[in-house]
Amino acid sequence: MKRKRAVPKPILFGEGWEVIEQGVTKMKRILEGLPEPPFTSEEYMKIYTRIHDMCIQRSPHDTTEKLYTKYKEVIMEYITSVVLPSLKDKHDEFLLRELVIRWSNHKIMSKWLSRFFSYLSRFFIKRNSLPSLDEVAFTCFRDQVYKETKGKVKDAAISLIDQERCGEQIDRGLLKNVIEIFVEIGTGKMDYYKNDFEEEMLKETTAYYSRKASNWILIESFPDYMLKVEECLRREKDRVVHYLHATSEPKLIEQVRHEVLCVYSSQLLENEKSGCCVLIQEHKVDDLSRMYKLFSKIDDGLCRISQIYKKHVTVEGTTLVKKADDVASNKEAEKRVVVGLQEQTFVREVIELHDKNMPLVNDCFQNHTLFRKVLKEAFEIFLNKTVAGSSTAELLVNYCDNILKKGGSEKHSDEAIEQILEKAVNLLGYIYDKDLFVEFYRKKLARRLLFDKSANEDHERSILTKLKQQNGTHFTSKLEGMVTDMTLARETQADFKDYLQCNPRTNPGIDLSVTVLTTGFWPSYRSSDFHLPFEMTKCIQAFTEFYPTKTNSRKLTWIYSLGTCNITAKFELQTIELIVTTYQAAVLLLFNDSNRLSYSEIMSQLNLADDDVVRLLQSLCCLKYKILNKEPNTNSISSDDVFAFNSKFTNKMRRIRIPLPIVDEKKKILEVVDKDRKYVVDACLIRIMKSRKVLNHQQLITECVEQLKVFKPDLKLIKKRIEDLINREYLERDSENLNLYRYLA
Amino acid sequence: MEEEEAGTMVHTNFYCHLGNWGILKKLEQWFIPISMSPWKLGEKAALQALKANPYVDMIVVDGISLLCTDLQVDPQDIVMLVVSWHMKAATMCEFSRQEFIGGLQSLGIDTIEKFREKLSYMRSELRDDQRFREIYNFSFGWAKEKGQKSLALETAIGMWQLLFAEWHWPLVDHWCQFLQLKHNKAISRDTWSQLLEFAKTIDLQLSNYDEEGAWPYLIDEFVEYLTENGIVQRPQN
Numbered sequence: 004m005k006r007k008r009a010v011p012k013p014i015l016f017g018e019g020w021e022v023i024e025q026g027v028t029k030m031k032r033i034l035e036g037l038p039e040p041p042f043t044s045e046e047y048m049k050i051y052t053r054i055h056d057m058c059i060q061r062s063p064h065d066t067t068e069k070l071y072t073k074y075k076e077v078i079m080e081y082i083t084s085v086v087l088p089s090l091k092d093k094h095d096e097f098l099l100r101e102l103v104i105r106w107s108n109h110k111i112m113s114k115w116l117s118r119f120f121s122y123l124s125r126f127f128i129k130r131n132s133l134p135s136l137d138e139v140a141f142t143c144f145r146d147q148v149y150k151e152t153k154g155k156v157k158d159a160a161i162s163l164i165d166q167e168r169c170g171e172q173i174d175r176g177l178l179k180n181v182i183e184i185f186v187e188i189g190t191g192k193m194d195y196y197k198n199d200f201e202e203e204m205l206k207e208t209t210a211y212y213s214r215k216a217s218n219w220i221l222i223e224s225f226p227d228y229m230l231k232v233e234e235c236l237r238r239e240k241d242r243v244v245h246y247l248h249a250t251s252e253p254k255l256i257e258q259v260r261h262e263v264l265c266v267y268s269s270q271l272l273e274n275e276k277s278g279c280c281v282l283i284q285e286h287k288v289d290d291l292s293r294m295y296k297l298f299s300k301i302d303d304g305l306c307r308i309s310q311i312y313k314k315h316v317t318v319e320g321t322t323l324v325k326k327a328d329d330v331a332s333n334k335e336a337e338k339r340v341v342v343g344l345q346e347q348t349f350v351r352e353v354i355e356l357h358d359k360n361m362p363l364v365n366d367c368f369q370n371h372t373l374f375r376k377v378l379k380e381a382f383e384i385f386l387n388k389t390v391a392g393s394s395t396a397e398l399l400v401n402y403c404d405n406i407l408k409k410g411g412s413e414k415h416s417d418e419a420i421e422q423i424l425e426k427a428v429n430l431l432g433y434i435y436d437k438d439l440f441v442e443f444y445r446k447k448l449a450r451r452l453l454f455d456k457s458a459n460e461d462h463e464r465s466i467l468t469k470l471k472q473q474n475g476t477h478f479t480s481k482l483e484g485m486v487t488d489m490t491l492a493r494e495t496q497a498d499f500k501d502y503l504q505c506n507p508r509t510n511p512g513i514d515l516s517v518t519v520l521t522t523g524f525w526p527s528y529r530s531s532d533f534h535l536p537f538e539m540t541k542c543i544q545a546f547t548e549f550y551p552t553k554t555n556s557r558k559l560t561w562i563y564s565l566g567t568c569n570i571t572a573k574f575e576l577q578t579i580e581l582i583v584t585t586y587q588a589a590v591l592l593l594f595n596d597s598n599r600l601s602y603s604e605i606m607s608q609l610n611l612a613d614d615d616v617v618r619l620l621q622s623l624c625c626l627k628y629k630i631l632n633k634e635p636n637t638n639s640i641s642s643d644d645v646f647a648f649n650s651k652f653t654n655k656m657r658r659i660r661i662p663l664p665i666v667d668e669k670k671k672i673l674e675v676v677d678k679d680r681k682y683v684v685d686a687c688l689i690r691i692m693k694s695r696k697v698l699n700h701q702q703l704i705t706e707c708v709e710q711l712k713v714f715k716p717d718l719k720l721i722k723k724r725i726e727d728l729i730n731r732e733y734l735e736r737d738s739e740n741l742n743l744y745r746y747l748a
Numbered sequence: 749m750e751e752e753e754a755g756t757m758v759h760t761n762f763y764c765h766l767g768n769w770g771i772l773k774k775l776e777q778w779f780i781p782i783s784m785s786p787w788k789l790g791e792k793a794a795l796q797a798l799k800a801n802p803y804v805d806m807i808v809v810d811g812i813s814l815l816c817t818d819l820q821v822d823p824q825d826i827v828m829l830v831v832s833w834h835m836k837a838a839t840m841c842e843f844s845r846q847e848f849i850g851g852l853q854s855l856g857i858d859t860i861e862k863f864r865e866k867l868s869y870m871r872s873e874l875r876d877d878q879r880f881r882e883i884y885n886f887s888f889g890w891a892k893e894k895g896q897k898s899l900a901l902e903t904a905i906g907m908w909q910l911l912f913a914e915w916h917w918p919l920v921d922h923w924c925q926f927l928q929l930k931h932n933k934a935i936s937r938d939t940w941s942q943l944l945e946f947a948k949t950i951d952l953q954l955s956n957y958d959e960e961g962a963w964p965y966l967i968d969e970f971v972e973y974l975t976e977n978g979i980v981q982r983p984q985n
Contacts, residue, residue, distance in 0.1 A: 699962075700961060700962030701960065701961075704960075718960075719965060719968070722964075722965045722968070723965045725962075726936065726938055726939075726964050726965055729936075729938045730897060730898075730936050730937070730938065736938065736941075736942075736962070741942070741945055741962060742961060742962045744962075
């Protein structure tokens, strides 16, 4: 008897499907929220196995393909009969809610179904490169449900957003879920989100803010408008956090910023009542900081603000210049005191302007290079104009002189002085004619040092250090040399005193103190053929004999015009010590031998020029102290006048200084500087050409300008010097290219 | 060359070379030995040079007059400048023996007639751009005083008027006026040579003039002068 292997009876499709159908029905009931217990493992296994068995049957009973088709049908049937109708007539928020539920359900259904049918995934789907079960489910929903409803859904969502913008409370969670559908439906790509939602959302946002902004611009002031801008940007960012997709943020913010800020940026900045200029003027730091932050995000924003700022500073500075000019032209030239005062005021006000602007640049404008640059440019513009007939370099020198000399008009503590000097040196940074500054400074420093008018040696050194830091060692070398000379002079004087003690024959019997100046450091002084009073000649002799014992091969040239003399004058009622210049002393000593002297007699005795003699006599009889009497008793000196000692002179002080007004050497100084500049430019040009050998005209000029730090060279000057160098055969023009220069060794 | 014999030797060589022809007589007339010249012979420097070598003879003003008569040409005629150029003459109104004879040789001149014929050739040389430039630049060194670096203004103006009559430059009169008004000093070599470039390359509206270019300062000033006085309307660009 043969044993027959039991062949399982094939499951027919219809029969097999019954079990599955049960599972599907159960699942639908669960989804609809009907009372239904959840699937048990056995139920799951039963359905899975049924499908499994049906798949492994041999043909003609293998129904794999049919099952695959059926899978899709199930889903489609559910969508068409349940899902779509439920959505069809709904709108707005109701639609959104329903969709969220349906999508959620669909995902659950898809999950379960694909578990049931998962055997199909193992071989059949792979072998035939068919869409996976998930894909099929997903595609059904997308193509049937999503495509149908996306328009209405989008409108509803956007309308909710608008409502929120208008201040209403909305269900953010719902909106978030809805928007997530747009994202998920793309399965990794953001195309659906972008095209079906984001695009319209952005358009709507733009329209919304465009309307708002056009309103705000009419009623709000610039600071208030900015607050509104800040607020709406903040809100939109918040919106992204709560329900929009993160990728929308940059686009959204940019659109909003464009509508509320870019479109109106010029109007805002240039608003006459409350725009950028006004804020700067009124020093509204908070508003300026806000403005900086907001406008730094738009193209060109900072650039425009910096231009407004630059203009503002330039105008303020130029106003100060004009003020000083006006004062100078109103007052007569004699009232030099008033003009001098105005000069001091000018410098002080410029420093104050700078102080006022530094916090703006540092804090409000966050020390941005653009703003540092325009501040510098603005200061350079007005600080390089002539003010009240003088260059700003000279004014700055006078200002410093006032601080550094004894009896200056400003009284400050040591610390305050340090700060002021620091600020003054800073200002020099903006002035082009730095070499002019040095020359004027030299003159003033010389007076302070030689007439003992320097208030504090530490301050003198301190400012030189600051100048050196700013401009290099070479800049202050002469000035430092002058200060050092004074120190050396003290030593020399001590040695001279010793010498006199050891050589009593040479002692002139008058206290003599000599300051030896190193020629190159000090300003050049005219020497003259002044007739030294005989009382003083022995003094000079003594020193002239002493000095070679200290150093040899040095030539001494005596500058009597710089000397001071303490001379005792015996008036009828008192004896007063007069502190005068050597020249003044010489005049007075003449009256030891004569009671009356005419102008010409005085002049020939002293052997000085007219302008010197006039000045001297004026100081002794026409100004504050009348040491001499003059016939006729007018207020000016003429060559016919006759002078006599005023024995009746009295004063409550025992000791008086009789000042000699200084000659204005401005013109001479400008000449000196001009001459020096020629040499400096020549040296610079030669230096450049020596190293480059061949260079074209433009480049030579550019390099020359770059290398010259101590003044801003006039292009015409450079051109002239180039020509001069060609004439002197240091350079030649190339015969082919006339724009090219060649160095001639 | 030996001393005493030097002058004679050159003469002799010359004679031998050129043979016996009529120019001989003329040469004797033109060359005035230094000891017999009634005319001032130029600067101290020139005198010293001559003293060092007294046997170098010079043709000077008188001799040049005679020369010009024989050539049937005005001494002021610009062709004499071209002649000087060919002879590489160092200074105007003078030819040294070397310069003169060297020049004649290079021109291939051995008769007066040939000299006269050459003149028209020389005139034509002025039409050639390159030649003109060479002659123009040569004339600076030629016209200035020996030992000076720059050319006196009067002389320069005279030269310019002479030269720019040949190669017409409409602004030459304004240039000369400008110099007399504003400059009144000698002219440097650089300015001299650059002026020709200016005249050649810059159009009469001055539209292609670049102030920031390498033009000499004086020419910059001239352009300013022209525009300020409305002589030229520069197009704004």
